[in-house]
Amino acid sequence: MGKALIPPDGGHVESINLREALEERYLAYALSTIMGRALPDARDGLKPVHRRILYGMHLLRLDPNSAFKKSAKIVGDVMGSFHPHGDQSIYDALVRLAQDFSSRYPLVDGQGNFGNIDGDGAAAYRYTEARMTEVAQMLLEGIDEDAIDFRENYSGDLKEPVVLPASIPNLLANGTSGIAVGMATSIPPHNIAELCDASLALIKNPDATAEDLVQYVQGPDLPTGGIIVDTRAQITEAYRTGKGGFRVRARWHVEDQGRGTYQIVVTEIPYQVQKSRLIEKIAELIQTRKVPLLADVRDESAEDIRVVLEPRARTVDAALLMESLFKLTELESRISLNMNVLSKGIVPKVMNLSEVLREWLEHRREVLVRRSAFRLAQIKHRLEVLEGYLVAYLNLDEVIRIIRYEDEPKQELIKTFSLTDLQAESILNMRLRSLRKLEEFEIRSEHEKLSAEMAEIEALLGSEDKQWKTVAWQIKEVRKTFGPETPLGKRRTGFADAPEHDVEDIQQSMIEREPITVVVSEKGWIRALKGHVSDYTTLTFKTDDGLKMAFHAETTDKLLVFSTGGKFYTLGADKLPGGRGHGEPIRLMVDMDNAQDIVTVFVHKPGRKLLLASTDGRGFIVPETEVIANTRKGKQVLNVDGTEEARICVEAAGDLVAIIGQNRKFLVFPAEQVPEMTRGKGVRLQRYKDGGPADVRMFSTADGLTWMDSSGRSYTRTAEELKPWIAERGQAGRLPPDKFPKTNSFGTPPLK
Known part of the structure; x- marks a missing residue:
């Protein structure tokens, strides 16, 4: 083997460092990709392939008023004279320049099937025909008057333009996207009239910043319309840095069907979204019941887009339904902005709005x-x-x-x-x-x-x-x-603030509303039975376990779990395990300490207030919205030390508080003496020598206090009858009224 590597007489072996050789060759490849393929020139906004297509059409005299020529002829000429790459890549670029849903100001006038917004491709180039549009002619204006430099083509027998004269700011007007080596570019289309206004302002004041120019360039103007829902500050920041993105939503309106029914009609979809795929996705969400508010989707599009959405019922809030669809589908999409372009056709750099326009000027x-x-x-x-x-x-x-x-x-x-x-x-x-x-x-x-x-x-x-x-x-x-009053120049994309819908409401709208019965066992296992069950005697539990509580709810509800550690946890009723087995331990569904137990579980009602109390008789009132936990870790609300535990959580509705201790001492005091807090230990509700509170209720003076004994009989005492027990908060109290249950419990449900 060694002898075979020795060159014949007269030759010599040259050692090359492999790393240096690879770096040199890879760098050459990267540069050729950046400059010769993927990044546009800041001056005319074109990549080499597009520039060569337009110049090839210019040589073929395919002006807007001339007859069409076969796309195969154009592709062949461009490939043979200027662009020695695959014919398909040239034709794809040509097709894109002709599609009015891809290019804001099409540069090619196509005749035949050039594809559609559903994602169908164009016909083969032997079938289609093309010529230049007037916009393309404006890019070439003056090309035969020594306006720009020419260079030799790849074979050295012809000349091709280095850049086009570009009498319109095409880089921003039509936008572009490309992936090079180690860098990429993405520029959405803009409105030429707005770009002209910004350019004129820049000529008047050459020091104008991107922030100054944003008052003229409001934002992208996309071929397919839609609505941008970003704030002015976000849009300004994107243009100031040359990097960012825009949230674009479909344009929709409600059509009244009479008799109180309606349907939603989508007339514009976000840029670069395929309509057929979008409708397939919505149909799939309906089938999998991910959007229970929606009943059906139909595509009634002809020349214009018309996608019809039918709500499940006339009572469905149209805005809420659309918000849930914006979250789940491409009816809302993000258009990125990365103005990474070739400055003077040589240096790749990210430019901001004023730099890009200055380069064109x-x-x-x-x-x-x-x-x-x-x-x-x-x-x-x-x-x-x-x-x-x-x-x-x-x-x-x-x-x-x-x-x-x-x-x-x-x-x-x-x-x-x-x-x-x-x-x-x-x-x-x-x-x-x-x-x-x-x-x-x-x-x-x-x-x-x-x-x-x-x-x-x-x-x-x-x-x-x-x-x-x-x-x-x-x-x-x-x-x-291209003024705002012209058909081509009229702005298509609008601006709006995204409607302020509660995230909770949107999430709720994605859950199908069904009645369930929540069952919690003594050992803290939870499950959800379908429907509202009233007979709990048939429920089965694990050995040494039994029923702690059961209540009716709906799948759209939120459940609040209060632990002996004074923490609240939040569970989605739709995510509870089914009722076939014994369910799952709550402490596995949230991050609850093994040493802690469950005080109560109940359905969250936003406007309500809760009275919390610990085993040492301290407590306070807290608004229920303040106890919702957004993570598995829960939210610490009632602080407890050492051996103390949280014991009581009842509804805080009324002007009087009735409390009974384990020592069977009963006390009534005004509710105003209990502070409202979001977290803490609270104040002393009742004083004990030993033990702690057994039960607490709040009631109104007008209704009186009701309790229930073990036999199910209820007793009500008026505020007048309870006068002997009414005193200041923190006192020891006295033995309860006649007929009060020996269990030291009010018996009525603490949370309804």
């Missing part, structure tokens, strides 16, 4: 200067010729004699009349029929006009201020073409 000024210089050269050439014609007219007989009789007429003309080579050549090339037109007036008139134009151009080239004024005039003309 500098390019427009350079194009103006170059086109003016080109026109100036043409004028000078023509003036030289006209001056020669004037000499010929004034000395016509002598000129004719020289041409007829002299052997070297050209040299003789130059010598006799002090003409230049060009003037002599022009006179000699004149047709005889032109002699009758060679009137001095016409020659002098054209000479004067051209001289005046030359003076204007020279003044323009000599004054930067005049150049910017001309660029501003050109931009104003573009704005007229």
